[in-house]
Amino acid sequence: MDLKETDILGDSIDEHWYYCSKAAATRRLLGDQPIRRILDVGAGSGFFSHHLLTHTDAQEAWCVDISYPADSSASTAGKPVHYRRGIDAIDADLVLLMDVLEHVDDDLGLLKAYVDKVPSGSRFLMTVPAFQFLWSGHDDFLEHKRRYTLAQFETLARDAGLTVRCGAYYFGAVFPLAAALRLLPQGRQATEPRSQLKRHHPLVNAALKTLCRVELPLLSLNRLAGLSVFVLAQKP
Structure with a gap:
């Protein structure tokens, strides 16, 4: 999760339609399989780790991000959260890379490095922005290198040595609107780097949440279109 977006949304991030919906999709894809220790790579504020610690049986989280000024520890829902600038091998059974791999030049190298740090059987839940043709000033603002198809x-996950368990697009319900804003001549985004994420009127926020909630039961079946790509994979 990008700290730039945390700065924009502030305390409202827990209620913002995009992050609420993404957290719900995360829980749905993970299912009921127990989670003991989370390794959250490029965690930023640790939003998704905090969410899983609060809403699942996950017991501990290690959040890794080079942007942290120093190593520290805290707790969420009475469970330990460790913030680290780097980490060696760790016995984590769930690895999160939530909108991380699009930020680095060598996405395969970074993913392989973390595959090597965790034991066999560890699950990887990863997201990236979808479709290069949707590139806009939002991507420039967040310093993305690329967007991906499913x-x-x-293929990236398999090349890193993982077995793909499920892959899907999400935010398909809002995809037509976003595509129109980015592609139509009268709505094409400005070329200057700027975030499209913002605080909405409560009614707008609620409507967008509802659209994404309706889509959620079909998440694992959507291989057609969306704003985000989700992949759940496992280290053999």
């Missing part, structure tokens, strides 16, 4: 992202 097929490209599944």
Whole structure:
């Protein structure tokens, strides 16, 4: 999760339609399989780790991000959260890379490095922005290197030595609107780097949440279109 977006949304991030919906999709894809220790790579504020510690049986989280000024520890829902600038091998059974791999030049190298740090059987839940043709000033603002198709992202996971368990697009319900804003001449985004994420009127926020909630039961079946790509994979 990018700290730039945390700065924009502030305390409202827990209620923002995008992050609420993404957290719900995360829980749905993970299912009921127990979670003991989370390794959250490029964690930023640790939003998704905090969410899983609060809403699942996950017991501990290690959040890794080079942007942290120093190593520290805290707790969420009475469970330990460790913030680290780097980490060696760790006995984590769930690895999160939530909108991380699009930020680095060598996405395969970074993913392989973390595959090597965890034991066999560890699950990887990963997201990236979808479709290069949707590139806009939002990507420039967040310093993205690329956007992905589902097929490209599944191939990346396999090349890193993972077995893909599920791959899907999400935010398909809002995809037509976002595509229109980015592609139509009268709505094309400005070329200057700026975030499209913002605080909405409560009614707008609620409507967008509802759209994404309706889509959620079909998440694992959506291989057609969306704003985000989700892949759940496992280290053999």
